[in-house]
Amino acid sequence: MLQAKPIGRGLTGSILSLSLLTVMAGAAVAPALNVIQAHFAQSSQTFVQMIISIPALFIVITNFFFPKLCRRLNPRTLVLLGLSLYTAGGCAAGLFDQIGLVLVMRALVGVGVGILMPLSTGLLTDYFPPEKQAALLGISSAMNQLGGVIATLLAGLLAGISWRASFLVYLLGLGSILLCLRFLPKGWIPRQAPTAQAADTPAPGGRRTFFVYVLAMFLLMSTFFLYPANFALETSGDGVIGQQYIAAIMAGADLVALFGGLLFVRIQGVLRGGTKVFAPLLFLVGYLLLTFLGGWAGTLLGSACIGFANGAGIPFLISEAARRAGKDATTTVLPLLSAALYLAQFLSPLLLRALTAMVGDVPHLSYYFALAIACLFLLWSLRIPARARR
Template sequence: MTAEKESRKNLTITTLSLSLLTVMAGAAVAPALNTISAYFGDAGQTLTQMVISIPALFIVIMSIVFPKLCDRFKSKGLLMTGLLLYVTGGSLAGIFDNIYIVLAFRALVGIGVGIIMPLSTGLLSFYYSKDKQDKLMGYSSAMNQMGGVIATLVAGLLASVSWRLSFLVYLIGLLSVVLCLLFLPNDRIGTESGKKETMVFARYYPFIIAMFLLMFTFFVYPAEFAIETAREGVIPQHFIAVIMAGMDLIAFLGGLSFVHIKKIAGSATKIVAPTMFALGYASLWLLGGWVGTITGSALVGFANGLGIPFIISTASHKAGRSAAVTVMPILSMALYLAQFMTPLMLSAITKAVGETAVRHLPYLTAFISAVLLLLWSLLIRTSAPSRKRGHWDFHGNDEA
């Protein structure tokens, strides 16, 4: 292997390692939330639940200022700052007895992920040609899902000893710290012309709205699955976590399969994930029981693993090498804003309709959202990029 190939391999491993971390922003300590709530019982349920949700809020805030940071700092310095905030803010939160200090450290995690997330995929657009990006975007999505599996299992084991120890799961970020120090170039990323991208939302709104709809559709599952399954009473409690972990593994396979499905389905790839979401939530909503629950979970997981790299890779093709500072921050904002808003929106819908008015109301809501995502995806008309001309636009034309 030549030195250039070895260097490119190390860069690929380094960049993909970042994808292990981003999904863990809030979800990593979810297995310990019950014991955290019990320990901070006087603080109230809203504050203790913010241990999970507040990172997403600060990721959204950071997505707004991230392009400005890229104007002033190079990629390696930015990424090391984000990783150090992630590791220290995440792992040290468990040593404090004041809920407000804990939340402050959780905010640091959000700031760190707000830097890491757009770079984890944006650097793939910056360093790799378009013919390699689809494959790597699929790998990135798969690694993201695998990070969720690892975080859930490790945090669950640590939480069985103490809720404080569950925060140590964020030390996995040290792996990326070492890899970035050794192998990541310290380039300045930005638009290819050196000029700032304007009217980002107007240029990329189909992808932004699609990402919000996709993440809302998916996040109904982790937000409501345990509650709905326990309420149905068919599946024992100890199998619920196993099924959810299996869903993450299926999502991992969805990410790995993205490039192959795209080769087979072509432009129809855009409707595969929304269709699978709709079928999955229909199974959870109408069938239930063991068959409906396992079938629905598998379809929802695969759809999530497939849908995210489709949106990111298609938008990145349009943005070119400037993706990290143009479309990726606002896609990150849409993704995490949906995570933050999903519980609030479900609560509002439940209050408006009535909890007992419709069987499995959250699943019905997600089914409707999946149909909306399917209809919206039809607006994203893509064509395969040619070898001479690269970017995709919303109307199926290649841009020079």
């Protein structure tokens, strides 16, 4: 029997570079939104805000068609198609003065990330044996957070030049294109041979088997996304921390999330079965600190807890779901997890807006809402099946 060629660092770096880009889908130009809004002053504020939210909607739509794309195109072609839509659509949005055309380009970014997001984790489960996947998924989560830090800083600097320049942050996709052209193999993926530590056999029931993980991902991202969407408004409203420090605190939370991803395997080794409640408990602690302690101490500690919970929680859910799906993870559970993640980003601000309309302008309402979702996340996490004893 022929042995597979050893996997080099170039291939590993190529796949991980996709994780650096995916989180930037909508949030990359968020620091420039006020400058963009000033240029499109004659347009509806809702349309301007859709510049940030519409990629998430098209990511969700694309994820539902992703398995069909996988049957028609090989992984390398899919990756290059996704990267091309991401880079070209992202940069081209700055060329137009019509808000409708800008939103069309942002939709193309969403389609590109909808292709890339399942592949950024699926290729790790396809090319690497099970005993290496958990560590690499943790690094992938860390790269997501690092991408958020890089995107925020670059977009803020480019926005100082012009609103059009802020969209040039998507040129970072060119680096991934070059890496994937050089190192990503052509043709279809060779499946890993079974090992002593192979994934558990997935239970029957098709996609229904993975519902527990998909809903858990939706609850996790709903809990987390209320932080970046509302932190600046909540903190400035308290009047304790100056506006000039808010961006730095949020970037610090992203850095803490990076370490959450890097330390995920060690956390799982220590907590074992308790890992499934680690992220929801940490979210609860974080939002409790933000809501009831406040000030510098509560804000910094709460932000750190929320960032770390996000960084460690995402790779846990992906690795556990991929373990149950086995070799079919790329076309079964991973697109569903990606759809749940971005659907939460799209819906959570809308749900908060509806709640605000019902109860009025209550101080720290977004934090109370996040606490309620974190409680649901904790209860639902108890349903995640434990690993079988070996």
